[in-house]
Amino acid sequence: MRLRHIEVFSAIMKTGSTVGAASVLNISQPAVSKTLQHAERTLGFALFVRSKGKLVPTPEALRLQEELQPLDDQLARVHRVVANLSAGKEAPLRIAATSSLAHHLVPYALAAWGRAFPNAQCMLVSSLTREMVYWLLIGEIDIGFTMQAISQPNLVTTPVCNFDLYVIAPPDWWPKSVLDRPAVPADLAGQPFIALDTASPLGVTVMGWLNGVEPEIKASVKTYALARALVEANVGIAVVDSFTAQAGSSAGKVQMRPIMSPTENWVYALTNSSRPPPQSADVLVRSMQELGGFSSLERR
Incomplete structure (x- = not known):
C-alpha cells in the first residue's frame, strides 16, 4: 500500500466521502476516486461500500485503520512541521x-x-x-x-x-559651505584622528586613501561604532562606513563628508x-x- 493510498484512505475515513477527502487533500474528487480504486486493486479487497450515498468502511478497512493510526499521526506531525518550516516558525x-x-x-x-x-x-x-x-x-x-x-x-x-565611506567630525568642525564637498587626505593632515584597526579591511582602505598624509592619531578602535562615539565626544574625526556615518545624522550629532574610496x-x-x-x-x-x-x- 503506497503512501498516497494511505493519505486518501485516511481522508475518506475522516470525512466519509470522496468529496470531503478531496477538500482535505486539496485535490480533485476524481483523483481521490481513482487513487481509492487503485488502492483496492493493489490490496485485493474492498475498503468501502456505498450505502445511501455514503462510503461505509468494510471490516477490513476498520482493521487496517487500527494498524495505520500511528502512521497517520506521524504524517499529521510531518505536515505540521512542513507548514511551520514554510512559514519560518519551526526555529528562530x-x-x-x-x-x-x-x-x-x-x-x-x-x-x-x-x-x-x-x-x-x-x-x-x-x-x-x-x-x-x-x-x-x-x-x-x-x-x-x-x-x-x-x-x-x-x-x-x-x-x-x-557602501560609501565618510569622514565624520564633531558638530561645527567644518563650515557648512564645505559639507557637500568630498574630503581629501590633505583635510586630515595634523587633525586629531580616531584610527581604525589597520588589520581590518576598512582600516587598510583608509590608510591607502590617506596615501602618506599623517593625521594626529588620538585613539585606535576595532569597531566603527566606537569611532563614532569618540567623534561625538569631540575626541577627533574618523573615517567610517556610510551606515555608521548616517546613523542619527539628522540630529546633528556629527558632521559628515564623503571620500573617494580607492576600492569598492x-x-x-x-x-x-x-x-x-x-x-x-x-x-x-x-x-x-x-x-x-x-x-x-x-x-x-
Missing part, C-alpha cells in the same frame, strides 16, 4: 552581524523580513567577523553579515550591497556550505539588497 533565524550592520542596516531588513514571515522569530547578535566565522563553522548561527570578504572553504560568501566596499552574507540556512534567510538577504544602503533607508 539565528543572525550575527558586525556592529554597524547590526545597529543600522539589518534592523530595516528584518522589518521587511518580519512582514514576509509574521509568525517567525529571529535572534540577532552583534559580533566581530572572526567570532561570526567560528559560530558559523560550529552551527551556532545560520547567517552572518560582515564588511569583510572571507575566504574559507566551508563558508559561502555572497555580496549583498556596497561591500557588505557580505556568510553561510555554512554544509549547513544551508532556512529559506527565510534568502528573504532577509534580498531585503538588504533592495535597501542597498543607509542613504536609501533615510528616505523611506
Whole structure:
C-alpha cells in the first residue's frame, strides 16, 4: 500500500466521502476516486461500500485503520512541521552581524523580513567577523553579515550591497559651505584622528586613501561604532562606513563628508556550505539588497 493510498484512505475515513477527502487533500474528487480504486486493486479487497450515498468502511478497512493510526499521526506531525518550516516558525533565524550592520542596516531588513514571515522569530547578535566565522563553522548561527570578504572553504560568501565611506567630525568642525564637498587626505593632515584597526579591511582602505598624509592619531578602535562615539565626544574625526556615518545624522550629532574610496566596499552574507540556512534567510538577504544602503533607508 503506497503512501498516497494511505493519505486518501485516511481522508475518506475522516470525512466519509470522496468529496470531503478531496477538500482535505486539496485535490480533485476524481483523483481521490481513482487513487481509492487503485488502492483496492493493489490490496485485493474492498475498503468501502456505498450505502445511501455514503462510503461505509468494510471490516477490513476498520482493521487496517487500527494498524495505520500511528502512521497517520506521524504524517499529521510531518505536515505540521512542513507548514511551520514554510512559514519560518519551526526555529528562530539565528543572525550575527558586525556592529554597524547590526545597529543600522539589518534592523530595516528584518522589518521587511518580519512582514514576509509574521509568525517567525529571529535572534540577532552583534559580533566581530572572526567570532561570526567560528559560530558559523560550529552551527551556532545560520547567517552572518560582515564588511569583510572571507575566504574559507566551508563558508559561502555572497555580496549583498556596497557602501560609501565618510569622514565624520564633531558638530561645527567644518563650515557648512564645505559639507557637500568630498574630503581629501590633505583635510586630515595634523587633525586629531580616531584610527581604525589597520588589520581590518576598512582600516587598510583608509590608510591607502590617506596615501602618506599623517593625521594626529588620538585613539585606535576595532569597531566603527566606537569611532563614532569618540567623534561625538569631540575626541577627533574618523573615517567610517556610510551606515555608521548616517546613523542619527539628522540630529546633528556629527558632521559628515564623503571620500573617494580607492576600492569598492561591500557588505557580505556568510553561510555554512554544509549547513544551508532556512529559506527565510534568502528573504532577509534580498531585503538588504533592495535597501542597498543607509542613504536609501533615510528616505523611506
